[in-house]
Amino acid sequence: MREQMEFVQNFPCFSIMLCMFAGIISSALKGKAAKMVNMAVLCINILMSAAVLLFAAYAGEFYVYVMGKFPAPWGNELRVGVLEAGMALFFCVIMLLSLMGGRHKLAQEVEAGKHGLYYILTDLMLSSLLALIYTNDLFTAYVFVEINTISACGLIMIRQNGRTIEAAVRYMIMSLLGSGLFLIGLCMLYDMTGHLLMSNIRQEVADIYAASSAGGSFHVPLLVTIALISVGLAIKSALFPFHAWLPDAYGYSTVSSAAILSSLVSKGYIFLLFKIIYRVIGFDAFRSSKIIDVLFVFGLMGMVFGSLSAIKENDVRRMIAFSSIAQIGYIYMGIGLGTQVGMVASVFHVLSHAATKSLLFIAAIGLTDVSGGSRKLIELTGSGYRNKIAGATFLVGALSMVGVPMFSGFISKLLFAQAAVQNDVKMLPTLIVLGISTVLNAIYFMKTAIRIYTPVEDTGYPTVTWRQNKTYAAALVCFMALNVVLGVFSQPIVDLIGLGLDMFA
Amino acid sequence: MGNNLFTNYGEAVAMVLFVIGFGNLLLQSNLIKKIIGLNIMDTAVYLFLAEKGYIRGRVAPIVVNGVQSVEAYINPVPSGLVLTGIVVSVSVSALMLSLTIRLYQRYHTLDLDEISLRLKKEGL
Numbered sequence: 004m005r006e007q008m009e010f011v012q013n014f015p016c017f018s019i020m021l022c023m024f025a026g027i028i029s030s031a032l033k034g035k036a037a038k039m040v041n042m043a044v045l046c047i048n049i050l051m052s053a054a055v056l057l058f059a060a061y062a063g064e065f066y067v068y069v070m071g072k073f074p075a076p077w078g079n080e081l082r083v084g085v086l087e088a089g090m091a092l093f094f095c096v097i098m099l100l101s102l103m104g105g106r107h108k109l110a111q112e113v114e115a116g117k118h119g120l121y122y123i124l125t126d127l128m129l130s131s132l133l134a135l136i137y138t139n140d141l142f143t144a145y146v147f148v149e150i151n152t153i154s155a156c157g158l159i160m161i162r163q164n165g166r167t168i169e170a171a172v173r174y175m176i177m178s179l180l181g182s183g184l185f186l187i188g189l190c191m192l193y194d195m196t197g198h199l200l201m202s203n204i205r206q207e208v209a210d211i212y213a214a215s216s217a218g219g220s221f222h223v224p225l226l227v228t229i230a231l232i233s234v235g236l237a238i239k240s241a242l243f244p245f246h247a248w249l250p251d252a253y254g255y256s257t258v259s260s261a262a263i264l265s266s267l268v269s270k271g272y273i274f275l276l277f278k279i280i281y282r283v284i285g286f287d288a289f290r291s292s293k294i295i296d297v298l299f300v301f302g303l304m305g306m307v308f309g310s311l312s313a314i315k316e317n318d319v320r321r322m323i324a325f326s327s328i329a330q331i332g333y334i335y336m337g338i339g340l341g342t343q344v345g346m347v348a349s350v351f352h353v354l355s356h357a358a359t360k361s362l363l364f365i366a367a368i369g370l371t372d373v374s375g376g377s378r379k380l381i382e383l384t385g386s387g388y389r390n391k392i393a394g395a396t397f398l399v400g401a402l403s404m405v406g407v408p409m410f411s412g413f414i415s416k417l418l419f420a421q422a423a424v425q426n427d428v429k430m431l432p433t434l435i436v437l438g439i440s441t442v443l444n445a446i447y448f449m450k451t452a453i454r455i456y457t458p459v460e461d462t463g464y465p466t467v468t469w470r471q472n473k474t475y476a477a478a479l480v481c482f483m484a485l486n487v488v489l490g491v492f493s494q495p496i497v498d499l500i501g502l503g504l505d506m507f508a
Numbered sequence: 509m510g511n512n513l514f515t516n517y518g519e520a521v522a523m524v525l526f527v528i529g530f531g532n533l534l535l536q537s538n539l540i541k542k543i544i545g546l547n548i549m550d551t552a553v554y555l556f557l558a559e560k561g562y563i564r565g566r567v568a569p570i571v572v573n574g575v576q577s578v579e580a581y582i583n584p585v586p587s588g589l590v591l592t593g594i595v596v597s598v599s600v601s602a603l604m605l606s607l608t609i610r611l612y613q614r615y616h617t618l619d620l621d622e623i624s625l626r627l628k629k630e631g632l
Contacts, residue, residue, distance in 0.1 A: 142589060142592065145596075146592060146596060149596045149599075149600060152600075153599065153600065153603055156603065156607075160607070160610075165611075165614055165615070165623075165626075165627055165630065166627055168607060168610050168611055168614070169611065169620075169623055169624060169627055171607055172539070172604075172607050172608070172611065172620065173620075175600075175603070175604055175607065176533060176534075176542060179533065179546055179600060179604075180530065180533055180534060183526075183529075183530060183533070183546075183549045183550070183553070184530075186550075186553050186593070187526055187552075187553050187556070190553055190556055190557055190560070190589070193560075193585075193586075193589075194556075194560050199585070
């Protein structure tokens with residue numbers, strides 16, 4: 004049964020193991036050495052994921068990597084296709100850039116003895132994200148969801164003040180509610196199907212689904228299971244009514260943590276949901292359940308209310324955090340459309356939002372630094388002149404979020420609109436809310452962009468050039484380049500996503 | 509439906525416990541009560557799994573006296589899942605408790621709403 008394996012095919016397993024061992028080794032290292040290990044691991048992971056991506060794109064089909072001795076129905080396995088490899092590559096790049104961009108702030112934000120700890124947490128976070136991306140086993144996914152939650156909580160509270168601890172507690176509580184629902188859902192799924200591997204469950208679910216449309220008895224349990232799993236993951240990724248923990252958690256943690264949390268952690272859960280929709284439940288069964296409409300409505304509400312809260316906000320970090328809620332709403336709206344095109348749009352928006360939101364957090368810190376550390380919008384007046392590169396980057400991020408052509412946000416809005424047209428019932432609400440949300444986005448992002456470029460008389464704040472902090476400037480330039488690449492060369496990426504989703508099922 | 513409920517009373521109890529735990533974790537404002545709710549919720553899941561894995565009249569799959577027939581043993585997978593789940597919930601509870609201690613040292617209360625109120629007043 005086992006064919007000759009290419010060496011490249013081992014890389015997904017290697018990358019997960021590498022991150023884990025890096026975390027373990029880092030616990031015995033000093034801050035500086037832990038940083039080097041972390042950088043090395045990230046770079047190696049980028050190379051390995053790129054190799055896997057090339058391999059999968061070239062082979063044109065997914066492959067299964069058996070973990071350990073036992074084959075399919077019993078053992079544990081990884082499953083790798085274009086989308087998984089691409090997502091892993093993208094997550095590693097974003098994480099590297101976020102850490103680079105926030106490095107100079109870390110010394111102020113985190114107590115001196117705890118820098119090593121920070122890098123342990125990021126290593127663990129990366130390993131759990133990669134495992135969530137690659138695993139083909141539901142219970143393994145659950146365990147790594149919890150590891151992800153714990154490391155995310157650590158990343159929030161490593162900056163010790165009352166706000167962050169309270170935010171971490173609230174984050175933990177919501178996450179635990181979500182993972183509780185996810186756990187009971189997957190136990191019920193195991194109970195109905197007798198399998199834990201996603202592909203095997205899929206066959207059984209297809210049988211149940213066929214029987215239930217003929218009047219079989221497992222229709223209600225299947226529906227309940229789908230509801231529990233989707234709501235559990237929606238809570239964890241901060242879909243609209245479950246978002247209360249988010250602004251504090253993103254607004255007061257260290258800047259790298261905020262960038263990583265907003266762009267990667269919530270996306271890991273969303274990616275898991277994609278995987279469950281396609282590989283466990285089956286797209287048809289998911290579409291015919293009512294759950295998809297619930298996700299759709301919550302997505303739409305999130306798009307509007309997230310933006311409204313962002314408009315009212317006076318603190319730039321919290322404003323960006325509230326904007327995350329709106330963007331998560333977009334992603335769930337794409338899922339809710341129930342078409343392949345909608346899913347492609349959602350996956351693209353995962354990439355686009357991850358690239359843009361981390362950029363905004365990193366750029367905002369450069370602007371607040373030249374405004375006396377204050378995060379109030381009024382203090383930021385003219386800061387775009389005091390730190391030119393951060394100002395330019397913030398402008399790129401804002402334009403991308405609003406949906407100006409050339410940037411990634413435009414492409415995802417275009418894809419969403421195209422997807423909406425294919426669904427007769429949901430077309431009108433989608434297009435209307437998309438329009439409203441774009442206007443609202445424009446209000447608060449353009450307001451901020453204009454404010455940072457309003458010339459002021461001498462404020463006494465220092466002016467910073469890119470030469471003073473080259474790592475930060477390099478990270479910002481890379482972010483801008485990434486954003487423009489996503490916006491300009493979108494067609495090959497969209498094709499790859501489509502190919503990857505076909506391999507997914 | 510009513511019949512099924514009676515034969516599967518273990519699962520029914522597990523579901524009731526799950527809802528109790530979930531409600532406590534969500535609605536209590538006292539942090540310790542929240543953590544108790546979390547533990548009830550997790551334990552309910554383990555009860556559910558154990559009920560599902562157990563088959564009346566059979567024993568744990570440890571080969572003694574050379575009995576190797578599949579008929580003699582229960583399904584071991586749910587037991588394995590319960591063990592893994594217990595490890596996860598222990599570590600999560602420990603983390604929650606340590607966070608609670610931190611908050612208590614700072615604000616001398618366990619009431620999460622009151623802590624939020626004071627944070628607003630501090631206006632960081």
